[in-house]
Amino acid sequence: MNKLLIFHPALAPYRVDQFNMLSQLYDLEVVFIFENLWNHKFDQTILLSQLQFKFSFLLKGPHIKGRVFRFGMLKTIKKINPDIILGYEYSFTTQYLILLKRFGLIHQKIGSTIDDSLDICNHVQSKIRYFARQNSVKYLDYLIVMSRDVSQYYQNVFNINENRVIISPILQKPERLRNNDKELEIIANKYLQEYHLKGKKVMLFVGRFIPEKALLRFISNIQFTLQEQENLVLVLVGDGKERKKIELLVKKEKLEEKVILPGRYEGPELSAWYLCASGFVLPSLSETFGAVVNEALIFGLTVLCSKYAGASCLIESGNGLIFDPLDEKKMIEDLNCFLRSIYVLEKIDVKSRPSLMSDFKNDFNKEWRKLEND
Helix, strand or coil: CCEEEEEECCCCHHHHHHHHHHHHHCEEEEEECCCCECCECCCHHHHHCCCCCEEEECCCCCEECCEECCCCHHHHHHHHCCCEEEEECCCHHHHHHHHHHHCCCCCCEEEEECCCCHHHHHCCCCHHHHHHHHHHCCCCCEEEECCHHHHHHHHHHHCCCHHHEEECCCCCCHHHHCCCHHHHHHHHHHHHHHCCCCCCEEEEEEEECCHHHCHHHHHHHHHHHHHHCCCEEEEEEEECCCHHHHHHHHHHCCCCCCEEEEECCCCHHHHHHHHCCCEEEECCCCECCCHHHHHHHHCCCEEEEECCEHHHHHCCCCCEEEECCCCHHHHHHHHHHHHHHCCCCCCCCCCCCCCCCCCCHHHHHHHHHHHHCC
16 A cells, blocks of 8 residues: 655645545545644544544744745655655645655655636636746646646646546545434524524525625625515624624615524534525635535535535536626526525424435545556
């Protein structure tokens, strides 16, 4: 079994299943660069306890304009002696791996996990990232991307062989998220009563309240629909720097009974919110993937997903609609079509709402086996 070493920023809940599945294919060790995500703090004690492979941390090193370099990478590589090494994005970590290989200090195959959506590929956020990408791609043996569209982009634009691009979207196992159904139902029934959701069509959003999610635009665009449809409510689960602006908009437009902001949740308390919804919405203008779309589908929710989200690749006939949040007129048409397809919330029952996600294990194994092609 080949040894695979991954340098990764920090552990998020939606990465647990993928790492564990990867450890069944390779002798895996993950080195985390941060103790937690800088923009979304999770209970790391619970998350780390679920891992089925070796992991460690490298936490010392300089920060330069939001970018970090960690001391001890070469020492770690020599100690573990892996066959393949992966960095992340076009970070200093990945650049250092490229330099080590170009100078002959390491001889392993190297690659990087690239979380960009197709829209972000076409509209690179900064000149620094653009030049880092141009320089890095030709030296990396493998790229791990989120979707087939992004894979095709790298094959076409950079003339990369298909076997060098691994398609690995952020997906979780339905059986793990849904295995504590009784506990989830108890929590969800509390929400149902507390927020008076029974008999209503509940549109759910889960995530950070930041400009990229375009919540202010979305609420402004759908305010008349919310007011016209007596049984329709929008539930925004999360928090962030735009919370105050959202609250002010809700108050200004007299939507206090139509837009509910219960706060930020994680673990079972978050999963229970998916049981309290009729459908899910992600209106982002920029979204590398959007793991919440996968979670919503796992809990049987149809999804109204922005075309700018990488997770739009998960939407197919029967599980949702893709829309353009920048096209207000067409967006309202798509929203009304979506609302006709979802039902009012009557009772909480996990079993009556099967997962809308197909099994991805075979595709996962096939793609990651590309690391063994050479």
